[in-house]
Amino acid sequence: MFLRGAVDELRSRRPGMMTLISLAIVVAFGYSLAVTFGLHGMDFWWELATLILIMLLGHWIEMSAVMGAQDALGQLAKLLPDEAERVIGGVDGATETVPVGALSLGDLVRVRPGSSVPVDGEIVDGRSDLDESLLTGESKPVSRTVGEQVIAGSISGTGSLVVRVTKLGGDTALAGIMRLVSDAQASKSGTQVLADRAAAWLFYVALAAASLTLVVWAILRPGDPSFVLERVVTVLVIACPHALGLAIPLVAQISTAIGARNGLLIRDRHAMEDARLIDVVLFDKTGTLTEGRQGVVAVVTADGQPENAVLSLAASVEAPAEHPIARAIVTEAKTRRVALVRADEFEALGGRGATAVIDDVSVTVGAPRLLAERGLAPSDRLAEAAREAAGRAQTVVYVIHGSEVIGFISLADVVRAESAEAVRLLHDRGVRVAMLTGDSREVGEAVARQLGIDEVFAEVLPGDKAATVAQLQKDGSRVAMVGDGVNDAPALAQADVGIAIGAGTDVAIESAGIVLASSDPRGVAKVITLSAATYRKMLQNLAWATGYNVVALPLAAGVATGIGILVSPAFGAVLMSVSTIVVALNAQLLRRIRI
Template sequence: MNNQDHHHPSRDDHEHDHSGHEQREHDDHSGHDHHEHHKQMVEDFKFRFWWVLALTIPILALSPMIQEFLGVDWRFAGDTWILAALSTVVFFFGGWPFLTGLVDELKKKQPGMMTLIGLAISVAYIYSLFVVFGLEGHLLFWELSTLVGIMLLGHWIEMRSVMSASAALEKLAELLPGNAHRVKEDGSTEDVPVEELQVGDHILIKPGEKIPADGIVVEGKTNVNEAMLTGESLPVEKGTDDEVIGGSINEEGSITVKIHKTGDESFLSQVIDLVRQAQDSKSRTQDLANRAAFWLTIVAISGGLITFFAWSLFTGQDLSFAINRTVTVMVIACPHALGLAIPLVVAVSTSLAATNGFLIRNRTAFEEARNLDAVIFDKTGTLTEGTFTVTDILNFNETISDDELLKYAAAVEVNSEHPIARGILEKAGDPWKVEEFNSITGKGVEGKVNGISVKVVSPGYIRDEKMEYPQQQVEEISSQGKTVVFVILDDKLEGAIALGDKIRPESRQAIDRLHEMEIECIMLTGDNRQTAEYVANELGIDQVFAEVLPDEKADKVKEVQSQGKKVAMTGDGVNDAPALASADVGIAIGAGSDVAVETGDIVLVRNNPMDVGHVIQLSKATYSKMVQNLWWATGYNVFAIPLAAGVLFAWGIILSPAMGAVLMSLSTVIVAINAKFLKMENK
C-alpha cells in the first residue's frame, strides 16, 4: 500500500502540484516542505500509536469480556466510566486520522481503508457508549482500542518503510555554486551570489570550480567535465567562443565566460523542469488493500443492515439482540490483519531489498516492476565503470617493454588532471621524474625522462608530422570506442596506449538474466554511435539509442512506452533524471549523482546492474505475498460474518465477539508469519 494513495485529509498536501510553480526557488522550497510534511506524518502516527498502546493496557484489564475470558474478576465501582473515558481518548485521539480519512474518502466518493476503519471504530465506540448508559449488550471498548492500535502501527510501519518524498529538485539546484567571481570593468573580480548574475556579465572560473551559469568562453582554454549533465564520459575541450553549461566542472585552466543564459532559460533549469513534469505526470496505481477495504466496507454495511433487519423484523428476538449481532458483524468485517497485511510485507521486502543492495523509494513503482517488458540502460557509469582505464598497450618496435613504455608516458602526464592522464598514471603506479615539462597546445605533452625526450600526443599530432604506424591495428582498437594516445621517445614513434570506459564485468550477466525473464534490453547514451554499438555488441543489447541529447532521453523512454511496453530506466547522471522520472520504474545507480538517486524509484547501492534482475524478482515475490496476505486477512470473513450474523443460531451456534476476536488474532498471526516467509524464500 503506497502512502500516497491514502485517502485522508493530508493527501492533498502530499500531492503538491508543482506545475503551477514558476520559479525554481519556489519549487525547491515546496519540495523541502513536502519532505518535511511527510516526516511529520510519520512522527504523528508513531506518537499516536504509543499513546494508544499505553491506554490499551488498562482498557483490556478493565473490560468485562477480557476478564471473563481470562477467568478473573477485577471489577470495582465506577470501572465502566473509567473504561469509557479512556476509550473516548483512544477514539478521538488515536482514531482521528481514520475518522477524518473516512470523511475525506466519502467526500471523494472513494470508500477505502479509512472508511472501513473509521466505520468499525465508530460503531464499536457508539454501541459501547449506549451499553454504558443502559443498553443490553457487550462493551466493545477493548475491540476499539486494539483495532485503533493495530491500524496506527500498520500505517506507521508502512510510511516509515516507504518515506521517499523526492528531493531531486533540491539536488539539481545544488549543482550550481552559491557564488561567482564577476569581472569588473577595471579587470578585478568581486564575489557575488549566483542569483545576481545577469546576461552579459563576465565571470572568472578557476580550475576545479563549478561553472555558475550558461555562457560563452571569451578568454582562456580548459577541459570541462560535463558528464553529470550530458552523460559524455570524456571531458570536453573549451576555448574562445565555445559554449559552457552551468553546473559542469572546469577541470584545468582558468577561463573567463560571458553569461548568455540565466534563471529559467538555463540548461539546468530546463532539466529541473523536465524532472518536475515527469514526476507530476506519473500515474499512481490503486493499491490492493484499498480495493479489499472498499469491498469489505460494502460487505460490512450490507451485512450489518441485513443482520439488523433480519433479526428485528423476522424473528422473535428483542432489539438489543439485533443490535448486538449487527455490531459484531460490522466490527468483525474490519479485520485487524488487513491493517498489517500490506505494511508487514512492505517492511520485510524493504529490509530484504536493502540487504540485497537496493533501496525502495517508491512502492507503487517497485510493485510495477513485476510487469516490465523492457529495461533501458544508460551506458556511462551504469553498464560501464565511467572511468578511463588503460585497456591496450601497442608496442610498435619492441625495443622497450610494455611496462617501460607506460612508465615513460606516465612520467610526462603526472602534471595533468585530464582523465586520460589519470588513467595512465593509475595503471603505471609510481611515475618516474620528469624534467623540462611542456604542453603541446591541443596535441599533448612532452618532457625529459631519464635523459630521454618523451612525447605523449594525440592522433592529430601523428598525422601532422606524417609519422608511420600500424594503422589497421590502431583503427581496430579505435572502432571499439577507445581513445588512443601515441608515445614518442627521442623523436621515434615507439607505441600507443588505448584507454576505454571499461565495461562492468557483471553487465553481461545482468543482460543475460533479463533476457531469461523475456525482458528487452535497450541502451541509451549521449556517446557516439561507434562507441555505443561496440558496448551493445559486447553485452548483447537488443536496441541502441546513441548520441541522444539530455532533453531527448525522456522522449526516448516515452517512445518505447508508446509501443505498449512497461519500461524501466536505469541511470546515474543528472541527464538521466528526466528519463528516470518518466519511466514506469526509475532505477538509479547509487554512486551516481544525488539527483539521479533522488529521482529514481529504486536505488542500486552497489552499482551492480545484476541488481536490476533482483529488483524484478523481488517485486514479483512481494506482490504474490501481498495477495496471499490479503486472502488470509479477509478470507476468514467468509465464515466469521455469517456466524456473527447468527445463521446457525437455530442450532445453538453463534459467534460471540470474543470468539470473533480469537479468529481475528489468528488471522493476524498467519499474516505476520506469511510476511516473514518472504525473507526465507528470497535469501
C-alpha cells in the first residue's frame, strides 16, 4: 500500500507522506538484506516489522476518522426508502409496491403514518406533521397539507398522505443536499492549502535532514555504519507528515458533517473559514426575516371610489405578474369574488410596480416613489392613511387610473417568529445586523424596530443590492449577505460570505458559499459559531503537527546522543503514530460543540 502510494505521488510529481514512508522502508529493508548476506553491521528486521505495523495502524486510524466524518452522506442516503406505494386509478385507488426507481413524474404515491417520503412532490390528499430534522436541522415537525410541497426523506407523523411526484432521483432536494455535502468535503480551505504545502515541503526538509544526518555521523562515526543508517532511517520515519496531512482535512470533514446535521450546507470551504471574521450580516427582508407571504390588509380608496372597483383594476393589472405583492392582490380579489377585466400592454416596472391598459386607460399599481417620478400626489386623506399603514410595517401600493390616484392597497409580510432571536444571537457575538428591502423606508424601519436591527437600506432596487453590499465593505467590514431570490444573486456573490436560504431559488443557492437547508435565519449565527470552532481546531492541529516535527526531527538525527537520548526507528514510528492519534482525537472533539 505504501509503495503503491509512493509510485502514484512520484508519477504526479507531488512527493509526500507515502514517498517518505516508502523511502524509510526501502532503506531499512535494503540495509538489513545486505547485512543478512554478509555486510558488516546490525540488521533492522525487527525494527522494520514494527515500523510497518505501526505505520499501518496510523493509516487505519486516519482512514477510519475520515470515513467516519463522511458518514454524513451515508446517513442522508438512509433517509430514502427503497420502495414506494404507487396509487393506481386516482387518489382513492388501490396501491402497488414498486421500487422508487420505477416511479415517473406525475405518479401518485401513498405515504403512510411513520414512513418516509420516497420522492419530492406535492400533496394532493391528506394532512400530516412531517419530521424534516435530518434535512433542515429543525427538530419541530412541520404541518403539511394539500397543495404544499414535501421533501424526499422526511418522515410522516400520524397522518396519511397522497403525493404527486414532481422530482425524481438526482433532482430531489435530498440529492442536491448530498451533492453539496460531497463537494464541500472534497473542497479545500485556505488553511488546508497551507497545510498541504507544508506537508509537501516536509518531504524535502526530511530528505535534507536525512542527508545531513548521514554526512555528519559518517564523519563522526566512520566505523559504525549500522548506527549511521539507524539515524537516517529514524529521521525519515519521524518526518512522515501523517499528522500534518490529517490535521486540516479531518477537521473540515467533521465540520461539514456537523453542519449537514444542523441544516447548514457548505458549498465552499473558503466561505465557512471566512464566516468567523464577519462584522456585518445583511439580511434581505422578504423571505429571510419574513415568511415572504404578502396578504392584503386593507383597500383604501379616494372619495367616491368603491373598494371592489379599485381592487378589480389592481388585480387585473397584476394578474400576469409573479411578484409576491401581485399574487397577494390577485388572491384577495379571488377571495372577495371580484371579477377581473381584460388588461392589455402589461409592463413590469422593475422594483416599482406594474402597468397595463384597461378600457383604453393606463392603470398603474406601484410603490410610493412611482408617484414622485410621475409628479402625482394622493389626497391628504389617502396620504395620512398610507403613513399610518407604513408605520405598522405594512407595504403600500397605489392604484393610479390615468393621472388620478384612486386609492391604495396595504399589505403585510409576516415576520418570522425566529427572526428576533436570530438578530439577538448575532448581537451577542458582536456582529452588526443590517437589512435591505425594496419596500418604503417606513416599512423597513418598522420591521427593524420590531427585530432590533441596527441599519436599514430601504427602497433598494434589485440591481442595487450588490452596491449596498459594496457600500458596507468600504470601511473594511467583512459582510455576510443572506438572501433567497434571483435578484439576490449578485449581492450574494459580492459579499465576503454569501448565505442562501434553502427555500430560495437555484440561482441564489448557486451564488452562495453556504446554504441554510431550512428558512430559519437563526442558522446564520450557527454558521459563525461552527466557523470559529472549526478554525480553532485547525490551528490546534497545525500547531501540534508542526511542533512535533520541530522537536522530534533533531532528536531522531541524534543531537541529544551526548546526554543519552537516542530514538530508535521503531520508537520513531511510535512517536509518528502518536502524533496522528492526537490530531485525530483532537479533531473528534469538534463533535462536542453545540451550535
